[in-house]
Amino acid sequence: MRMRTIICHLRMLFWVPLLSAGVPGSSELLSEDIRYSGVAKLSVAGSCTGSWILPRGGAPEDAPAYLFSAGHCYSTSFGTSEVVRSREITTGMASFRYFIDTPAQRRVTVPVRRVVWASMANTDVAVFELGATVDALRRQGLSPLTLGDHVEDELIVRGIPVSGTPIEDQYLREAGCQFQGVFNLIEFVWTFRRFLRHDCADIRGGSSGSPVINRRSGEVVGIMSTTVEGESPCYLGTPCVIGAEQPEVLAGSYSAPVWGWNVCFGADGRFDPESAGCPLETRTAPVISGAPPRTIPRGRPWNASVPGRYRYGTIAERDGFCEHAAMGGWREGMILDPIPDVEGGYFLCVEAENGAVAMRHVRVDKTPPRLAPRFTFADENAAMVLRFEFSPAELSSYSYKFGAGADCDAPEGYLIYRRVPVRITGAGRLCLYGEDEAGNRTPPQGYDYGQGARIYRLTNGASLRESWLAPGAFATVFGTGLRGASATIVDHLGVRHTAMVLATLPSQVNFYVPEAVRLGRAYLEVGEASVETEVRSASPGLFFTNTEGLEQYGTGMRFRQDAEGFVGGLRVRLQVEPLEEGLERIRFLLPDDVKLRGFVSLWVRIGDWESNRMTVRLR
Known part of the structure; x- marks a missing residue:
């Protein structure tokens, strides 16, 4: 019964934001x-x-x-x-x-x-x-x-x-x-x-x-x-x-x-931070104002203001904390020393006349975001609607522009996304990029819209995380103009394989990858849209359908014998049982001498590839 439920679930599985978090081990209610x-x-x-x-x-x-x-x-x-x-x-x-x-x-x-x-x-x-x-x-x-x-x-x-x-x-x-x-x-x-x-x-x-x-x-x-x-x-x-x-x-x-x-604690049982030997700070530290924000893309002066008399020093975080900084003489006024134009963290340490020390930390970050922009661009009520997903500090802001002939490489015309969905009509090109907290940008991306079918993203059919294709696995594509589309995979030998489509929307298609597809570079055709991708031996993903127990369901693992399971921080044996096309029953097998209760995190690893993580309750 559960197997049929999951197949029906996949046929109805359309994008919603999902959160999955977990920590090692287990806990129990008292x-x-x-x-x-x-x-x-x-x-x-x-x-x-x-x-x-x-x-x-x-x-x-x-x-x-x-x-x-x-x-x-x-x-x-x-x-x-x-x-x-x-x-x-x-x-x-x-x-x-x-x-x-x-x-x-x-x-x-x-x-x-x-x-x-x-x-x-x-x-x-x-x-x-x-x-x-x-x-x-x-x-x-x-x-x-x-x-x-x-x-x-x-x-x-x-x-x-x-x-x-x-x-x-x-x-x-x-x-x-x-x-x-x-x-x-x-x-x-x-x-x-x-x-x-x-x-x-x-x-x-x-x-x-x-x-x-x-x-x-x-x-x-x-x-x-x-x-x-x-x-x-x-x-x-x-x-x-x-x-x-x-x-x-x-x-x-x-x-x-x-x-x-x-x-x-004193002899009278009262807690007193000023008791002899108590390690707690009770002095008032100086106030540092005007210093740079938490992260900056390049070195610049500290431009810090401190009231009254003070002395200060600076130190790189790899060299220690303020007690290791070389402090100068007593002074007043602004601190204008340069922050090195080298990636890394730096402390500004300011000591007041009462001996209390204030500390300000700044990180020079010149590296572009390691995460690709996360967004949906879906057909809703005769218009394309653009939404972004934030993940500070790596994806802290987005900019976009659109229109006929929009040039994504040209810096002019980009608008800051204000967390309000953007409705776009007509035909043209959408350009976008993300920025991290320091202002470093992802490479600009461009997508045509209103000009037929387009594919914007390919994901694992269970986790909905960006992925590749795997024989015998479920997959999902997001794009435009996809309602009622068929799906075909052209492998690296030019052989065409028809995929079984489970469900379609104008912006999403769920399908099953035939087992006969050969590994290597491939083209995925969905209706009139196509995208170049890769077929690999596995694409592990878990369905968010069962929140209790060590028996779960997933996809993309049936042809690998080296899959490992993780229950919290514990590596365990994994049993993968192929069921209907694309669907697998996953059993996480705990050692006999291990008894866990409470909430734990489960995931699968195959070589360097990890599935999504899900939290379940063990009773």
């Missing part, structure tokens, strides 16, 4: 247990997780209770050197006992009174004072966590992820992790120091602020900050490890270290 009751769902600046922390030696019963979470759970607009101290909060709430089997009336909801300390300068931590005492929370049956002084190899994260999680599963869950080292990071405008890297599962929206816990000692050593889930290095959702010649994206999640913070 049933009510006092040992886990100190973790709460936090609502201050969005949905986050927090944990009730006591100093290792305990605290008086009348001491206020403190909740540790991520800095961006207090504010998502932190400056790169900003520190917040003792600010009242009027609408924040922390909900404890957030288990899947706990009735809502048994949860413990406590107001968040104020933020004691928060920053995203080198760290990403916020410490909140709750509107309850230590004794009040204990009387509610809650159990606090404590801070550790070192990191173990085996870790646990407990949090409440919500993004991409079904509503019925948005409760406290736990995942085991491996500690993978300490790294310095850059993510968007922020620089993070000595963050813990780990392979914790199901780190997504809502997980921010989750406690990262030593499995053996049960002590908190990190506060969950970020994970790798995007495709633009060093941008939001794709932190870069820095310190080598070039920044590098390493898969996994990262947490801000909090070991050694026990000394920030």
Whole structure:
């Protein structure tokens, strides 16, 4: 029955934006247990997780209770050197006992009174004072966590992820992790120091602020900050490890270290960032204004303004942070030193008279976007409609022009796409290009319209990702004037193969590639349109039809015996069973001694070719 459903699904499969994300390993929902009751769902600046922390030696019963979470759970607009101290909060709430089997009336909801300390300068931590005492929370049956002084190899994260999680599963869950080292990071405008890297599962929206816990000692050593889930290095959702010649994206999640913070609690149980030995910054850093944006296409002066007296230095990111920069003498006025005209990242470091240091990071990027423009150009109600898909920072803006005789190589006449679909009538030529955040451009592309059938994009029929053809696989083309079109593949020997068409629209055709097509260069003819392509032995793709279990359906894998499966970060055996034309049943075979529960990411790899990734739930 499911097989027939997928065939029908393919016949009706037309383009919609699809998102698929996943992280290594697995997590499981927790049933009510006092040992886990100190973790709460936090609502201050969005949905986050927090944990009730006591100093290792305990605290008086009348001491206020403190909740540790991520800095961006207090504010998502932190400056790169900003520190917040003792600010009242009027609408924040922390909900404890957030288990899947706990009735809502048994949860413990406590107001968040104020933020004691928060920053995203080198760290990403916020410490909140709750509107309850230590004794009040204990009387509610809650159990606090404590801070550790070192990191173990085996870790646990407990949090409440919500993004991409079904509503019925948005409760406290736990995942085991491996500690993978300490790294310095850059993510968007922020620089993070000595963050813990780990392979914790199901780190997504809502997980921010989750406690990262030593499995053996049960002590908190990190506060969950970020994970790798995007495709633009060093941008939001794709932190870069820095310190080598070039920044590098390493898969996994990262947490801000909090070991050694026990000394920030006084004997009275109160959290005081100015306690002797407390490593937290409390001084006011200088404000840098007028400096260049985050990325620039070539070197230029810093043109930075700093109020008052200061001293400064600059350093390339591969050479270290501001403590390694050679600082000049005390001065006032503008900073006009040149940023080198060499690709790479550079820090401007400014020290105020109180010793606090502000840092501004700029990256010189001369490389064109590595992603091709993403767009649809479809026939809708007697007009062609142009839409673009953005992927900052690689595809941050688009420009286009159209008309009879439009010259795509001529710079004149291009318009900036304002995120409003563009309707185009008549006949002519569409020209477009994309730009990254620094302003580097993709090569211009040109497409004729209103002059018969055209093919703009060829994709795998399951994933709808740009691809080539493979014998016995489903494929999809996007273009114009395609309704009712037939499909023919002319292989490199000139032999014509008629493809079975499953469904057509004016802008899309789904079809099956005959198994007899020979490998090599080929021409695909769809109606009156044609495009040169290639036939390869495989084109792995997975259908987004089954969100549970390790049995899935895909296409483009039946003639390769070397296909590998991945369940999270675990490589597993794969069983590919050909079904009807183009359709394959894919079984991911876990070792007998591996038991996974929760949400995991699945994908297939054949040589250098990877399928799309999909997230499923294992019970």
